[in-house]
Every structure is written in C-alpha cells, then in structure tokens.
Amino acid sequence: GQQVMQIPQYQHVQEGEDFTTYCNSSTTLSNIQWYKQRPGGHPVFLIQLVKSGEVKKQKRLTFQFGEAKKNSSLHITATQTTDVGTYFCAGFDYDRGSTLGRLYFGRGTQLTVWP
Amino acid sequence: NAGVTQTPKFRILKIGQSMTLQCTQDMNHNYMYWYRQDPGMGLKLIYYSVGAGITDKGEVPNGYNVSRSTTEDFPLRLELAAPSQTSVYFCASSHRVQSGYTFGSGTRLTVV
Numbered sequence: 036g037q038q039v040m041q042i043p044q045y046q047h048v049q050e051g052e053d054f055t056t057y058c059n060s061s062t063t064l065s066n067i068q069w070y071k072q073r074p075g076g077h078p079v080f081l082i083q084l085v086k087s088g089e090v091k092k093q094k095r096l097t098f099q100f101g102e103a104k105k106n107s108s109l110h111i112t113a114t115q116t117t118d119v120g121t122y123f124c125a126g127f128d129y130d131r132g133s134t135l136g137r138l139y140f141g142r143g144t145q146l147t148v149w150p
Numbered sequence: 151n152a153g154v155t156q157t158p159k160f161r162i163l164k165i166g167q168s169m170t171l172q173c174t175q176d177m178n179h180n181y182m183y184w185y186r187q188d189p190g191m192g193l194k195l196i197y198y199s200v201g202a203g204i205t206d207k208g209e210v211p212n213g214y215n216v217s218r219s220t221t222e223d224f225p226l227r228l229e230l231a232a233p234s235q236t237s238v239y240f241c242a243s244s245h246r247v248q249s250g251y252t253f254g255s256g257t258r259l260t261v262v
Contacts, residue, residue, distance in 0.1 A: 041192075066248055070251075077240055077253040078240070078242075078251070080250035080251060080252065083250055125193075136247060137247075138195075140193040141192060142190065
C-alpha cells in the first residue's frame, strides 16, 4: 500500500544553521503538502506542490517536488528559534480501485533549535 | 472566522466509558477528517466525509463511529473506551479533496 517515508525523525541544530527534511513516496503522487506543528499545537498548512520539479519559496523556506513526483524536500536557511516544531509532509494519492484519494502523512521531522 | 473548532480540549475517560468528540467548521467545506496522533507516529486517518450524509473509514476506524448530518458538524464517537485510544485527536476540513487541510486545535484524550 501507499507509504510516505520522512527522514530524519529528529534534527537538532544551532540557530543560524540550515535544516533539511526529506520525504519519499512508494508511488507517484498527485501533489505533496507540507505542514508545521508547533509543540503542543496543531498542524498548520504551509504549502502545496503540484508540478513535477516544482520549487517554491516562503522567505527562508524552500520546498521542492521531485521530477518523478515521488519525493520532496523542505529546506530552511539560517534557522531561528521560531522554526522549532515538527514538519510533516503529506502526499496525495488515490486509493487502489477508487476514484477518491486522500493525504498520506509522513511521520514528521522534529526540529529543535538551540539559541 | 473560527475555522475548525473542537471540543473538549482535554478529557479523561475510564475504560469502557463512551464519549463524543465534537468538531464544527464554518468555512462551508465539504471534506472533513478525523485523525489521531500518537508520539512519533504521525497522523493516522480514522474516518472522513465528503459531504453531509457520506462517511467512510480511514486507516484505523476500529472502536470509533462518525456521522455527518450537516456540512458544519462531524462528531467522532468512541464506544467502550480502551487504553489504546489514548491519543490526541484532530479534526480537519478542506475545500476540495486535494486542497490543504485546516486543522482544529485538537482533543487530548486519556483512557485509564
């Protein structure tokens, strides 16, 4: 069945260092979405990538969708303490034999930033 | 604009008790979802709905039931609570099936 794998599970960086989390799917995805969850909070939608090879930027965050639409990455440049949280990727795919698809979430990467 | 509202925020249940987690959204979204989140395990889909009167099972539906009588409300019912249902429960909604989700603030449930 569909699986979305995300690595690493944890990442500890010093403020100012860069951070990257990677997402891989066992199948070709229709789109991939990224969410951020602050400690004790709820997931918040960041962005959606749809096209093969797509790259989008939000200030210090860069999101990429692979050419085969099976992998994605989120890169944060010069991390700040406000970046602390868990970052989830979620790939949209269709269930086998069904016209209805849904999101498959990775397990997330928990980012800790030391001041 | 409240978005997705979940109640209660916290609850302790005894084994065998039942309860309903409430979820309501004011964005007129057709698609609604219930997830549970266990530490280090990401989000697991329990049930989802594509519109009023239409619901279907997700990955982990056992021990839960849902109903969707209106577009706004999507309550999750726990019957005969078990310790394995200790988790954080999130309700979410989306405008289209492939749109980004708006999550509620969650319900932290402990079964003892």
